[in-house]
Amino acid sequence: MVREHLKLTGTKFGCGSGLCGACTVHVDGRAVRSCQTTMSEVAGKKVTTIEGLSPTSSHPLQKAFIAEQVPQCGYCTSGQIMQAAELLQKNKKPSREQIVAHMDGNICRCGTYPRIVRAIQRAAKEA
Amino acid sequence: MNKPIIENLDLSRRGFVKGAVGLSFSFALGGVLLGRPSEVYAAEGAKLNAYVTIAADNTITILCPTSEMGQGVLTALPLILAEELDADWSKVKCELATGNPRLYGGAHKMFPGAQVTLASVSVPAYYMPLRTAGAQARKVLLDNVAAEWKVPVGELTTDKSMVIHAKSKRRISYGDVVKFAKVPAELPKIAEGDLKKPGQFKLIGRKDIKRVDVPSKVNGTAKYGIDVQVPGMVYASLMHAPMDGVKVASVNADDVKKIKGVTHVLSLPFGVAVVADTVEASRAGRMALKVEWDTKDAKAAPFDSEKAKEEYARKAKDPASEAMEAFKTGDADKALAGAARTLEALYWSEHTYHAQMEPMNAVAKIADDGQSAEIWVGTQVLPLASAVVAGVLKTTPDKIKIHPQLLGGGFGRRIWPDAPVQATVIANIVKKPVKLMLTREDDIMAARPRPMTHHVMKAGLDDKKNLVSWHHRIVAENVDAVAAPPRFAATKGRDYIGWVGMSQDFYNIPNLKADAIREQRGMRVHAWRGIGAGYNKFVSESFLDEVAAARGVDPFDYRLELTKNHPRAQAVIKTVAAMSDYKRKRPGRGLGIAFSDYHDTLTAGVAEVSVDKATGKIKVHNYWIAVDPGLVIQPENAQAQIESAIVYGLSGALSEELSMKGGAIQQSNFNDYHVLRMSDMPELHIKIIATNNPPTGMGEVGIPTVAPAIGNAVAQLTGKRLRHLPMSADRVKKALA
Incomplete structure (x- = not known):
């Protein structure tokens, strides 16, 4: 629905099984x-x-993902940012352990995990 | 470089792209659209050669000849051209080139003239061609300004898209030059001496250069193949055939066609396709499919991973088995026979799946007459995709227009152009544009894995414990036979992909033999990031530690001893030892070291591990790596590529495993094919030793040292040698018991 009917293709299909x-x-x-x-x-x-996260791509996580040069192939990035945005809504200053626990369901096959952690920490600091 | 980039071309060496690119070679830098009137350039911008167009508003568009799959070529390759053009990087637009090896072929020694995105060759293949193209475009601009201003061209300099005549204090932007510039019918020749010296670089090597594709990847606007929609298209899903050569014995097509929106249920050589008006109907149809396969003509049908291992082990030992020589120095057999002490060990690795995050997909739109087509796809080899699609339609590759898309991961999987072929076949039947998307389950069923391998390692030491003989035997499906048939034929059956990492070029071993027992059991094996080095370095670098133990020396000292003729190799080994404080013992933890020379980039890695003896789970706490890739184009991204490859290597080393039964893959999704997640991450410590040597590859080189460094660390910690990839918890637990 989101991708093919609403044509909001930023959300990606990866596994179909959560x-x-x-x-x-x-x-x-x-x-x-x-x-x-x-x-x-x-x-x-x-x-x-x-x-819809930010009309100007200026959500602190988007800025932090650019600053830390997180995406490689970029296919998982939308999901990573949306997952991280939920964390920062609930917890303004997550610890590294809290970040890892919250993000562990999101696979990045390019292995950008260290940069994702840094970007979330940066966004938390700069938000 | 005022001579053809491609000289004395030996077609047989071009491997699988031979059929794809045809025989139309010319210089890598052929000029196009030459001799057009200058007013046209002013309106449209001047296309100074196949790669670069300068517009009157100073925008410079530079084409990237290889595919962007996350490795950063869309930035790095245009940056190389921009350097010699002396372009204002902030005004450069980077775009993907189309598939056309005549214009965009590279100059790599392994793939001369080919336009391919694989084997970490993009930067080495295009470093000289793109510098030459940049210098050539700059020369055209300078010649035009010299003529216009009536000054000697030697008095002109350039900086940030400006031509400068210091003597008369005149400056003009490239955009303004384009307004009067004439591009000569024959582009100027550039000699190597005309190029900048590395000390003069303004862009190459700069740490603040960011990737141009990143902003589009944080807001959902980046477009991948799976995001494409074209007017009038229908949706296809595919129950992928579990192996090649099967036929559909039965399918519940009538039931599936009852689903609203489903228009076709097609039994095809590669599976059963469900075509529908909507994505939902096509997916529902796929889920409702019940198919029985007739496997009697499928070569892979008898393949069972466990039974095959028994057969591989038996064949490895059988003197009657035919072993092909892969690499040779001296006489390893004789030296082994005369050795004072011999060692022997058996190693294994399992099939692994690419698990690129974007499942395979393609959109195909065929013209009414069936003689031409447009294809939207993210692929690693554009010319191969157009060639095979042309084959389906019985037309010529020039009639196939490929719209290159970003790749949601490649890792070797998207070399093979199966998705565009499948979409074309389906579109040709339903006579409408088709968007084919595989589910994750079908993507795994369609896997083209790294092969399962068996290795017999033998070493001989003389009475002074010097290594005098080394024999590495591999038993595995021949990857070239499946993935690169023309090269397989041209080399009379060698396996380039499968044997990388067996030759030990940087170790001083007087007698070395590497040979292969080549299986052809119908496995769809393929290049997987790091190719043969992934398992061959695990085996050889692990066994080298076994030799070091027999010799009674530390593995680090031993690698220094063996590389004494290669200072660059010694530098990475010493650097990683210093970074990791290698000789400092850590209670409860082991440290292991490994070295690799994959495609001429030198790496040394150290892993620090602990092992949970109850579960067998290995925890990697720290991983250090030192890398010498020669010249570094874009340091920030080079660092990211090393991080990426380490993670891919860790995942392959610790958990990834496909198993086969009856020729079919038994795994189905990320619940039973385990890739590394964030909680498994060690701390990474990376040092890139940039030098002014020619750039070698970057995309895969982080992989080969990971698995052996972990195995060596576990051996140091526990005294047990792990000889089977992946070193999964169950396997480690058994080994430690």
């Missing part, structure tokens, strides 16, 4: 795997995709 996190979006501010979410579950709720 195992990789590439399709992460927010439903009423909560990070969910869109591949595991039906239309009826989000009826009347606010769905935010990467395109």
